[in-house]
Amino acid sequence: MINKKEIIEVLQTCFDPEIPIDLWNLGLIYDISIKNKNIRILMTLTTPGCSMAQYMAEDIKNKIENLDKGCTVTVDITFDPIWEPKMMTDKGKEMLGFNIKENKSSKDNWE
Numbered sequence: 001m002i003n004k005k006e007i008i009e010v011l012q013t014c015f016d017p018e019i020p021i022d023l024w025n026l027g028l029i030y031d032i033s034i035k036n037k038n039i040r041i042l043m044t045l046t047t048p049g050c051s052m053a054q055y056m057a058e059d060i061k062n063k064i065e066n067l068d069k070g071c072t073v074t075v076d077i078t079f080d081p082i083w084e085p086k087m088m089t090d091k092g093k094e095m096l097g098f099n100i101k102e103n104k105s106s107k108d109n110w111e
Contacts, residue, residue, distance in 0.1 A: 002068040007032050007039065010063045017052050021095050023060070027087030030078065037071040039064060044083045053077055 011024040023029055023043065031042040041060055045053055057075035064073045088096070 001037075002034065002039065002064070002071060004032055004034065006067060007034075007041075007064060010067060011041075011060065014056065014059045014063060016046065017055065018050075019046065019096075021088075021092050023056065025089045025092030025095065027089065027092065028083060037068070039071055039073045041073070041075045042078060043075060044078055044081075046083050048079050048082075 008024055011029055012022045014023045015021065016023060016026060016028070019026065026046070028043050028045065029041065030044060031040070033040045033042075041064075043056075043060075045056075057077065060075050061073040065071060085093075085098075
């Protein structure tokens with residue numbers, strides 16, 4: 001039976017066609033639920049007007065179904081909450097060139 005870790009690995013091979021970063025590291029995946037052989041992915045888009053929504057949903061569905069031929073995959077798109085760049089993983093931010101600073105202890109931040 002397919003598990004969440006395997007699904008995340010698949011999501012890391014699915015890309016937003018307009019941004020060269022995978023959907024997982026972009027922070028577009030809000031929820032993954034697995035009930036028996038039914039998998040539901042709740043995701044968002046970087047912008048409500050994105051014309052590639054169906055393409056991305058089909059890519060996710062096809063790749064997960066190829067991992068487990070007996071499963072049923074549903075991809076739902078929501079805009080609640082609206083996506084913001086802060087939702088990206090640190091890896092995603094680094095891929096876009098954001099400067100990721102290490103958390104300093106409170107001792108270092110007293111000034």
